[in-house]
Amino acid sequence: MQWRDIGLEGVIMIRSSIARPRILLILFSLGLAPLLPACTTDPASGNEIASASEDGLRAFRSEDELRDFLGRLQRQRRAEADLYEESMDAEAPPMPAPPPVAQAVPSEDAAPEEGITNNQTAGVDEGGIVKSRGDLLIVLRRGRLFTISTAGGEMRAIDSIDAFPPGASGGSSWYDEMLVRGDRVIVIGYSYPRGGTEVNRFRLSEDGQLTFEDAHHLRSNDYYSADNYASRLIGDELIFYTPLNLYYGGDDPLAALPGVKRWTGEGQENFERIAGPGQIFIAGDLFDDPDDGATTLHSVTRCNVASENFDCTATGVIAGWSREFYVSQSAVYLWVARDNTADANAQRTAHIYRLPLDGDRPSAIGASGMPIDQFSFLEQPDQDRLNILVTGSSHSPAIEIPRGSSGAISLIQVALADFGDGSTDVAPGDYRTFGVVEGGAYEMENRYVGDHIVYGYGRLSAYAGAGRPRVFAARLDGGDATQIDVAHGVDRIEQLGADAVVIGSGTGDKLGFSAIALDGTPRIADVFTMPAAGQGESRSHAYFYRPDAGSRGGASGTLGLPISRRVEPRFQQLLGSSAAMLFLRRNDRRFSLAGTLDAQVEGVVDDNCQASCVDWYGNARPIFLGNRIFALLGYELVEGRMRDGQIGEIGRLDYAPRMASVRDAEASPGD
Secondary structure, three states: OOHHHHOHHHHHHHHHHOOOOOOOOOOOOOOOOOOOOOOOEOOOOOOEOOOOOOOOOEEOOOHHHHHHHHHHHHHHHHHHHHHHHHHOOOOOOOOOOOOOOOOOOOOOOOOOOOOOOOOOOOOOEEOEOEEEEOOEEEEEEOOEEEEEEOHHHOOEEEEEEEOOOOOOOOOOEEEEEEEEEOOEEEEEEEEOOOOEEEEEEEEEOOOOOEEEEEEEEEOOOOOOOOOOOOEEEEOOEEEEEEEEEOOOOOOOHHHHOOEEEEOOOOOOOOOEEOOOHHHEEEOHHHHHOHHHOOOEEEEEEEEEOOOOOOOEEEEEEEEOOEEEEEEOOOEEEEEEEOOOOOOOOOOOOEEEEEEEOOOOOOEEEEEOOEEOOHHHEEEEHHHOEEEEEEEOOOOOOOOOOOOOOOOEEEEEEEEHHHOEEEEEEOOHHHEEEEEEOOOOOOOEEEEEEOOEEEEEEOOOOHHHOOOOOEEEEEEOOOOOOEEEEOOOOOOEEEEEOOEEEEEEEEOOOEEEEEEEEOOOOOEEEEEEEEOOOEEOOOOHHHOEEEEOOOOHHHOOEEEEEEEEOOOOHHHHHHHOOEEEEEEEEEEOOEEEEEEEEEOOHHHOOOOOOOOOOOOOOOOEEEEEEOOEEEEEEOOEEEEEEEEOOEEEEEEEEEOOOOOHHHHHHHHOOOO
């Protein structure tokens, strides 16, 4: 059974349970590898290596040294597995190791036209389910690509094609993310039978026709994350973060290194290694104390989507399980927890790794606590500083952690120059502790909005635990966090122009929206409540706010968010829970209901899905394209027009693929 095959709720439970693994590993003593001398090419493999610098992680000097290191890890894992099997009943199969949490890497360069994706970092495109090129919309859904023209004020379905290579089976493969660069559409998936992250390229003609170009596979474990994205695009450079479990490999331990292969359809393709020993790094203390968990090779792969051969290179860091990752315009950051640390308030419970996107030497620094998610990170290039909001860590003697709480919450602000070989820690003075997370909050939300960090927690439901919802905002340049009371749960925090918005479920099946003004003392600017509704999707791409042209600080604009309505069970697989798109108007910081664009449930037909038949990344998006407003709702694209603050439907396109029998029945309804 593939681990995604257990259903969405099961995956979310797995995602939560392995987010903070505590795995005690007993490894053989490993020798120290000397620091790689300054050079530009690895003598063993011929691969380009990171440039040497005074500070940074250690690189392996030769293939023999790396092979010995990895071989010892694999032998130790096999020995542990043998001991485990002996302790179990002879008829009980051994429990497989949990799959590593795969995540994604954000990106940077400004797109040449207005984007339609709610990206974390401005100008950094993230892999999504719908993209635009001019007046074309490109949609990825249930293993297929679709193109829709919006030219001339119309909506016309143009073309569709399988998201996987022709002649290949899409079974046991998942196609989740899509990016567009010029006349290329890039689909990112994970294929169990073909082994690894699958990258399929398609050509997109001026009139919207799609043609398969080629397919490549990157060696990786399943990259799926319940909230992050695996791919980023900066100019022509496609960037992936992929984890590789070092415990499993064949006779050659180096088979675990990053590799790429081109799909030919003949089934004989082999991975070609794209990283040599000089591109694989490790913190010095993992040599000294390998019990901290050298379990995973965290690789950052960069591929040129415009090159004919899809040229790729990779850099890797050996460490423990990854908790979160974030991509800025200059680097990929990883937060990797140490496996054997029991004290959550210890000086060092994790390493923060920095992998520069220019190929320079990776570096690291020790830290304590745990980030909430990728939105806990913000690089400030003008300050040469990285900000990370963490829980479970307090370096302030004035903060007393009461029993039953989730620990303190702090903002780490570390200078980029302080990153080095991983032997030093973030200084206590670089932690700003705001207070204690009360009530045993099991889930938190956070966003950087302008020069503030906004965070909060609390759910108004029976299973979420005691305590009222709490929201806080603090300036990045200093000061305490201001508490802001909200009357609904904290399920989502997003940017609302220069302000923030907190969205969450309230009592009586209501959905609440609280705008937080951040000029002066943070405060509630306005509240809106939508009755008989809940969030249709929790992913960041499901939300979008478009400020009005000329609106100062985005005080006026339009907000779109999928909402859930009751859907008959027979329609749930095709529609999911997002049966409508809610639009709110904001005028001078005041909310008003603009209305909804609804899915036409009775029109849903069987799409004869062959691959990727679960919408892991959702199926509903608000789309603001030029002066037009659309709602993507499953296989429907609904257009609305805003008049006097109210949205009304003016067009609808059903772009679903039809089986021949369905097309014949629709063409001859009287037969």
